[in-house]
Amino acid sequence: MxxxxxxxxxxxxxxxxxxxxxxxxxxxxxxxxxxxxxxxxxxIQVKKDRYGLRVGVDLFKLTRGFYDKNYKGIELTGDFRWNKKYFLAAELGNENKTTEDDRLTTNSKGSYLKAGFDYNMYENWLDMENIISVGLRYGFSSFSEELNSYKIYNAHPYWGELPAIPASEKFNGLSASWLEVVTGMKAKMFNNVFVGFSVQLKTLITNKKPDGFDNLYIPGFNRTYNGSFGIGFNYSVTYFIPLYKKKVISK
Missing domain, CATH: 1.20.5 (Single alpha-helices involved in coiled-coils or other helix-helix interfaces)
Incomplete structure (x- = not known):
């Protein structure tokens, strides 16, 4: 038991x-x-990247006419997000610029189109859409140039410089094309509105000149320096139009 x-x-x-x-x-x-x-x-963090069209205007060209009596112009800008890093980009504009040189005064007037791409080098956090980019453009301009006045060179100015001689000779059907490297940034200020700037380094490919004359200013290309080199600046405000979204999973 x-x-x-x-x-x-x-x-x-x-x-x-x-x-x-x-x-x-x-x-x-x-x-x-x-x-x-x-x-x-x-x-694992899951987010959705927005894809769409961004359109805007270059404020630098738009406001330059207020303080520069020799300039009138406008440039419309746009880009489309192709994938995570690349954007298709284009600029369309019109310029009217009077150039006053030591020996002559000319007026260039015409339109231009630039097209290419931007590559975004900036790694955004969640819900950020800022851009720090480098890109390439091909530009083409169609314009006219008018010689307003000129001075005859005097090798022995004992009696002083000769006065400017009025002229009114116009050259139509001019054109030029170029390549430019673009670097810049865009920052999202508030919902769908971006502010940005860019700097462009340009080199001419083709340049149709008047007989016995030169193109001192090419719309879209700007002032020509040393024959084929040019620079440009852009300060833009753009609005983003979202079209669709893509999921992004990052670890």
Whole structure:
């Protein structure tokens, strides 16, 4: 009888220990699974990138006419997000510029188109859409040039410089094309509105000149320096029109 009681007591003790272990395992396992899921959620972030069309205007050219009596112009800008890093970009403009040189005064007037791409080098955080880019453009301009006045060079100006001679000679059907490297940035100020600037380094490919004359200013290319080199500046305000979204998963 004593042996049976000892056996029964031992059996009950064994069952109690087994039940206690069985109860502890489910309590530990869910906590472990929940912890693992939380770690996975923390390590994976899901966002949606917006794709669409951005259109705007160059404020530099638009406002330059207020302080420069020799200039009138406007440039419309636009880009379309092709994929995560690349944007198709274009600029369309018109300029009317009077150039006053030491020996002559000319007026250039015409329109231009530039097209190419931008590559965004900036890694945005979640919900940021800022751009720091470098890109390439091909530009083409069609314009006319008018000679307003000129001075005859006097190698021995004993009696002083000769006065400017009025002229009214116009050259139509002129054209030029060029390549330019563009670097700049765009920052999102508030919902869908971006402010940015860019600097362009340009080199001429073709340049149709008047007979016995030169193109001192080419619309879209700007002033020509040393024959084929030019620079440009852009300060723009653009509005983004979202068209669709793509999911992005980053670890």
């Amino acid at each position: 004593k042996h049976m009681l000892k056996y029964f007591s031992s059996l009950c003790l064994l069952l109690m220990v087994t039940l206690a272990q069985a109860q502890e395992k489910p309590a530990v396992k869910p906590n472990s699974e929940a912890s693992t899921q939380e770690e996975i959620q923390d390590s």
